[in-house]
Amino acid sequence: MKMTPFLLLLALAAGCKKGGNNGGGGNTPALPRISIEDLTQAEGNGGSNNFNFRVTLSEAASGPVTVYYTTNGGTGVATEDFTSVTNGSLTFAAGEREKLLAVPVVADDAREGDDVFTVTLSSPSGATLSRATATATIQNDDTRIPFTNAGYDAPTSYPGYSLVWSDDFNGPALNSTFWTNENGDGCPNICGWGNNELEYYTDRPDNLFFQDGKLVILAQKESYGGKQYTSSKILTRGKKTFKYGRIDIRAKLPKGKGIWPALWLLPQNNVFGGWPRSGEIDLMELVGHEPNKVYGTLHFGPGPGSQQISRGYTLPSGTFHDEFHVFSVEWKQDEIKWFVDGNLFSTARKADVGVNNWPFNEEFYLIFNLAVGGNWPGNPDASTYLPQWMVVDYIRVYQ
Structure with a gap:
């Protein structure tokens, strides 16, 4: 039987409701959103001290989610104040909603100002980015001024002077x-x-x-x-x-x-x-x-x-x-x-x-x-x- 244009449109509409663009799975589910939180923490006084950034998903995913991250200096200087990372990766297992992203900070005993650096997320897989950049504030908790005795030293006497x-x-x-x-x-x-x-x-x-x-x-x-x-x-x-x-x-x-x-x-x-x-x-x-x-x-x-x-x-x-x-x-x-x-x-x-x-x-x-x-x-x-x-x-x- 030859369909009229009206019947053909009804059939097509029915097919869209039943199968959609997924071939029968309903509308595409929204991907979870990734966010990273700012962090303020004392530097510490020896070796290194991990700054653990809280990274979260808006909802659990049915499969793994991976995101990459890079550190960038502000008043904090890479290698002197914190560890430089380029394209590090962080992976959520299926069902996980929270991970800690660790960046080592140099913990010396030198008095200095509070320093800042940033961590930026990029190239997510299985999710989208919501808040991609976090600022870390390294709080100074030291009292010693960093200096050595290096440099010029004057004579202890001069001809004709006492x-x-x-x-x-x-x-x-x-x-x-x-x-x-x-x-x-x-x-x-x-x-x-x-x-x-x-x-x-x-x-x-x-x-x-x-x-x-x-x-x-x-x-x-x-x-x-x-x-x-x-x-x-x-x-x-x-x-x-x-x-x-x-x-x-x-x-x-x-x-x-x-x-x-x-x-x-x-x-x-x-x-x-x-x-x-x-x-x-x-x-x-x-x-x-x-x-x-x-x-x-x-x-x-x-x-x-x-x-x-x-x-x-x-x-x-x-x-x-x-x-x-x-x-x-x-x-x-x-x-x-x-x-x-x-x-x-x-x-x-x-x-x-x-x-x-x-x-x-x-x-x-x-x-x-x-x-x-x-x-x-x-x-x-x-x-x-x-x-x-x-x-x-x-x-x-x-x-």
Whole structure:
């Protein structure tokens, strides 16, 4: 019998309901969905420590499910902070809905910031991806600063000079006979210390401490005193002053955009009036986005802004963060010279200031500080790794 078009359509529709596209199995069942969860965990203190990421299926599968994964660095660095994995695989047996994906993390005893890395799932078999990327936060649980004693060391004597004062910072506390902490943010008198700096200086053990016979000044990101960063500043004002001689300071410096360590001197008595008329001697300054270069500077002039004589020294290789270096001035009447590791890189004389007053034949005191932000270095950005630290081995003064 010949079917009419209407009967043919009915027959086709009936066939679709009975067999569908599977030839009789009903509609295709939806595949389970795979998700991976974020993880925050303490690093640990030795060897390695597994970070176990929870990976789940939205429902159990009737057969095996396989998914691949790859680790990627953030502030955490592959091999230094966590194990690098490319196209690792994870398989769910039939009926399983949860698996743990283990990534080994390096568990050292070095103080550092909280680091992050990611794990990304890909190429699933027997399932689809729902949440494919997880972020791991490696929480720092260490207190030791990672450094060795490597680097340049100065002679212990110079012809024509005698050692008149030194501090080797053998701890366990700052010697109050010589040093004072200057805390705060400069307000209300000199807010931001005159440079729009972002830190609040404290004398807390978090910001100033001693390790292996070294002084450590540490800057970190935290809310404190209305600021978003803390650090430390020490000085010898009213306790130890200097006029002429050679000053050697052995230190290992921080790095990073917006980081600004300084070893410098200000006048004990403002004989010629307030800054800059009575002068400022910057023995060493570094702006963290130039980690291989330091500056020696004089500030002077009638004000309100300063006039400067400033010159830089660039390392032939590496950075000042890699190991210790010795920063020096040789200070005589009407003349100051700057050195790095015994290499002379700048000389300023009274004649160089022209008609301005030369205020550098008076008593000055020392300042060590680690600033964050400011007019010169700019503010930290996404590339700035915190905490950062300046480690000082010793200061020696010869006259």
